[in-house]
Amino acid sequence: MDVIIKNGIIITALETYKADIGIKNGKIVTIASKLDDSSAEIIDASGKYVLPGAIDGHTHLQMPFGGTVSSDSYEAGTRAAACGGTTTVFDFAIQQKGHGLIQTAKERDALCAPQACVDYAFHVVITDLRPEILDEFQDSVNFGVPSFKVFMVYKKEGLMADDGMLYSVLKKSKEVGAILAVHAENPDLIDIRTEKFLKEGKTSAWYHYLSRPEFVEAEADKRAIHWAKQLDAPLYIVHLANKEGMEEVKKARDEGYEIYAETCPQYLYFTNEVFKREDGRNFVCSPPMKGQESQDALWKGIKTGDIATIATDHCPFQSYEKDWGKDDFTKIPNGCAGIENMYPYMLSEANKGRLSFNKVVEICSTNPAKIYGCAPQKGSITIGGDADIVIYDPTKEFTISQNNMHSDSDHTIWEGVKLKGYPFMTFSRGKLVYKDGEFLGKPGWGKFLRRKRK
Template identity: 75%
Template sequence: MDLVIKNGTIITATDTYKADIAVEDGKIIMIGKNITQTEGAKLVDASGKYVLPGAIDAHTHLEMPFGGTTSADSYEAGTRAAACGGVTTVFDFVIQRKGQGLIEAVEGRRTICDPQACVDYSFHTAITDLTPEILEEMKESVEYGVPSFKLFMVYKKEGLMVDDGVLAKALEKSKDIGALIAVHAENPDLIDMRIEKFLSEGKTSAWYHYLSRPEFVEAEANKRAIHWAKAFDAPLYIVHLANKEGLEEVTKARNEGYEIYAETCPQYLHFTNEVYKREDGRNFVCSPPIKGKESQEALWKGILNGSIQTVATDHCPFQSYEKDWGKDDFTKIPNGCMGIENLYPYMLSEANKGRISFNKVVEVCSTNVAKIFGCAPQKGTIAAGSDADIVIYDPNKKFVVSKENMHSDVDHTIWEGIELKGYPVMTFSRGKLVYKDGQFLGTPGHGQFIKCKGRK
């Protein structure tokens, strides 16, 4: 064995117990009481600490061209920050460009990511050009190891949006090949109409970003996407769900027996739309925007009752000077916030405060993600045979988030000044120590591409 973690309290999605863990060649080989350390094995004493599976961030946009620039974190910076927040696997989005094949698009991103990734990674492919050939290639992508596809119901002017006919075709195909369709659900026509109205009235602050796409604009698209998924009896994953009414539709469909999944994000759970009235409100601009208190409370309830299955970040940060492009016109603010390093610490802090259980945090931040996207049991749990992606968490450590103690390349954080109760003190990626006590100890290129399984 290479590593023994002793005396910690292991927390999975279903269990909490005290035991030791033995690791060899990047895999967990044994869990039990009083495991004897073999010669040469590293010993970690986790007394008084929790031992958790690494988080899996199912929604990131690293080095993504958007809004006239590129998201601020490279694959190296983003995965470095992930490691320092206890995230040991990231799913990034590959954007298929017009005329480009699905696997061609993925392999193009892999050439960029492979030498940079500090933790393991996989992809979802955003389909923007669904030709008959691409429809057939979806099956090849499933076999390749990328069985999840995202369709944008917005961003018409940016050339990303698909119409309802394309969405229907993709859903119908996905059922036959074991793929999963994910959607960014907002109504583009309502957004454009409201933007035009606000700009004509000289209403240009960040607050009008929220008002241009409030709760009902997202909810309508949620309902429409769920309607098509039900019509074709195909699974559907709704990314970054932020509103109460849309969540109610998810809950209804799930109660009817349909395979509908919902993801929400930490920024929707902690902040409300009041942030858009702040002087630095443009830093919080993301789409869908952060909603009101009623939606926030509904999202927390959705996590507790199982209507929301995953929490991910939609990590797509831009530098403050880029956010300032929209100081006098909210339509010029690049959409996206940071969060990859804050996901697990924030959710675990809420558990430490008693809002939810630690088991539920592991469930929505790790185990469910691995199951839904086809990388379980390799990822998402602490079990013999699983990858040794392990986080050691000190429930007594006090931590205040600041740009100064984050590890990405972004020059600010929307989490500035947030006090957390407890914090990760060590992160292991496949048995390798990549983070300890505020210091990144990993190396670019350590991360491996994770081939995910389809749904059959």
């Protein structure tokens, strides 16, 4: 064996037990109560928890948007991920007009491969649906990209899918064994409300929230679920942030439909009150944080299993870029950092007793692996699986600050948030890539993950 992790408490989605883990050639080869191998490097995890690495199923690295490009390159974003215990990152490859699905994924891979510090995969965002694109769905699945996304917003930016396109893509996804993710908001309501606020001179970040409040998101959630139910097609709603949409997801799941909801740490910790702050523009993302009632509903959804996954929608911009909208919320680039904060925040909440550690592993690692087709290679501590492992110190007190983060963003919305417990080590396929505040990995280590949904 190359590495043995000894004396730790292993936590999976279903079990908690004490055992040693043996690693060879990047894989977990044995799990036993007592392992010895004089040739192996010994990692003593006494007093610590041993978890599967997290999977962030929703990031936007090096993404052109709002007149600029998100501030984390693939290197910076995956470096930050590793330092927060995330060992697999899913990014969105956005189809350009005239381009094919596999072409889109390959172009993004060419950009990512030399930079990635942990393993990665892509969802292809469909923006230019033509008959030949529908014909390419099966080829994309065979290529190892069985997940797609459409935006139900961003009409002016040329990204939006109308109901006809949404219906067609859902139907084809079901036929080929893929899954469709949707960003659900109503663009027409957003445009009407935005125009009204601008005419009235209401231009602060608070009006970003008021231009797209709870019901604007909820209507689109209901519409997407309606079409998925008519086709009995799998549907994945990204960054769910409102109570009414949460209730609609629960109803569909109770009726037996394959509907998944993802939410993000920023919706679980912050409410719309942040948009009233002096630095409110730094929190602008879409959909925006909602009221306390919605936050409570999301936490309830986690406990009932109706929130299937946690992801970040990591899409940071620099402070000076956020400042473009200081006097006009429509000029604020939408997005926040979070890739390094997801697992530590959720594990801290478990450490405080809000939910179990097993539930955190389930929604941050095991479920995304299953839903997106990379289990059992990822998402669990299993013999034969990749040795993507986090050693977590439940006793460490940690205060998030820009000074101790590892991305290229010049600020964090999590500044000053205190956590109970923090990742101590992160292994990516058996390689130590982070230890006690220091990144030890290197660009180009991460591999493209070809997936297959069952």
